[in-house]
Every structure is written in C-alpha cells, then in structure tokens.
Amino acid sequence: MNFEARLLSAPEHHLLLPLLAAYGAEMAPHLAGAAPATPAAMMDLISNDPRAEILLAFGNDAPLGFALFFDLPEIVFARRCGALDDLFVAPGARRQGVAQALIEALAALGAARGWSHLRWMVPETDQAAIALYERIAARAPWRSYVLRLDPRASL
Numbered sequence: 104m105n106f107e108a109r110l111l112s113a114p115e116h117h118l119l120l121p122l123l124a125a126y127g128a129e130m131a132p133h134l135a136g137a138a139p140a141t142p143a144a145m146m147d148l149i150s151n152d153p154r155a156e157i158l159l160a161f162g163n164d165a166p167l168g169f170a171l172f173f174d175l176p177e178i179v180f181a182r183r184c185g186a187l188d189d190l191f192v193a194p195g196a197r198r199q200g201v202a203q204a205l206i207e208a209l210a211a212l213g214a215a216r217g218w219s220h221l222r223w224m225v226p227e228t229d230q231a232a233i234a235l236y237e238r239i240a241a242r243a244p245w246r247s248y249v250l251r252l253d254p255r256a257s258l
Contacts, residue, residue, distance in 0.1 A: 106162035108208035168192035187223035
C-alpha cells in the first residue's frame with residue numbers, strides 16, 4: 104500500500120472524523136463508566152487547542168491513521184521536544200507500515216524543529232504497538248504513572 108503522512112492544517116481537521124469515530128469505538132472498553140466523546144467533540148477539542156498538532160497518513164486519498172502530538176519545552180536541555188499523545192491506525196490499514204511511517208514523519212518534523220527527542224507512552228497490554236516500538240526506538244529509562252482525577256475517564 105502506498106501512503107503519505109503530512110501535517111494537517113486546521114481547515115483539514117474534518118478529514119479526521121472517520122478515524123476519530125473508529126478510535127472512540129476502540130477505546131470505549133477502556134473507559135470506566137464514561138462514554139467516549141463523539142468524533143465531533145474530539146475534533147473540536149483538537150481544532151480549538153493551538154498546541155495540538157496532527158499528522159495524518161493517507162492512502163488512495165483516504166485517511167489511514169493519525170498522530171496527535173505536542174511541541175513542548177524541554178527545560179533540562181533548554182530546547183524543545185515532541186510528545187506523541189495518540190497514535191491510531193484504522194483496523195483495515197494495520198500491519199502495513201502506517202504507524203511506523205507516522206512516527207518517522209514525526210521524527211523528521213522534530214529534527215527540522217530542533218527537538219532534543221520524541222517521547223510517547225503505550226499501554227503495557229498493547230503488544231502489537233510494543234513490538235513495533237521495540238524495533239524502531241529505545242525504551243526510556245523511566246516509568247510512567249497516572250494520577251486519575253476523574254475515575255470515570257479511564258481505567
């Protein structure tokens with residue numbers, strides 16, 4: 104499958120709607136009592152946050168996957184870094200290199216912006232994602248923790 108990954112402009116955010124619907128449906132079992140947001144509500148949140156940026160992978164003019172990320176200050180190095188918050192590939196496009204292409208495009212963007220590094224988290228239970236990340240990145244020497252402020256928001 105041929106595809107490209109590119110940064111979306113705000114007027115193009117509507118292209119995310121089918122992927123956001125699939126992402127919400129897939130994440131619903133991981134929510135503890137709350138229903139996932141509607142795709143329109145997800146898109147509004149992204150579109151109205153000037154810090155949120157989206158890389159979208161396309162194939163045959165169809166959206167295949169997205170990476171939601173932030174360009175953040177990294178004060179230890181007095182530079183900037185990238186934080187990948189969500190990466191999703193449509194079920195029919197998985198195991199075809201879309202996730203890796205999104206991460207490679209994000210790494211290239213980060214290198215052009217002078218980032219010190221790109222960081223992300225993955226649930227311990229997502230073995231397919233872990234297998235990819237173990238091949239293309241180094242495991243960080245720190246742990247991630249979460250302080251749940253709304254127990255209905257996630258498990």
